[in-house]
Amino acid sequence: MGLVDADDLETTVAYEVRDEVTRKRKITDQHGKVHEIEVTVYDWNSIVLINSITKIPLAINVIPMHKH
Numbered sequence: 001m002g003l004v005d006a007d008d009l010e011t012t013v014a015y016e017v018r019d020e021v022t023r024k025r026k027i028t029d030q031h032g033k034v035h036e037i038e039v040t041v042y043d044w045n046s047i048v049l050i051n052s053i054t055k056i057p058l059a060i061n062v063i064p065m066h067k068h
Helices: none
Strands: 002-011 021-028 034-051 057-064
Antiparallel strands (some): 002 034, 021 034, 034 057
16 A cells, blocks of 8 residues: 655756746744745656555656646
């Protein structure tokens, strides 16, 4: 028996794929004030097959995530 988990992997332009995504991030400055900034990232999607008993990863596939 296995479990499948999929997650987004955000990379920089060094790992550029066809599509880029701009997302909003909240950052806290040294005075504790929260600011919202826009960050452009290049998305990939990781899909992992995990053994359901031992929780050991058995396989992983990393693919570019494109806009729909």
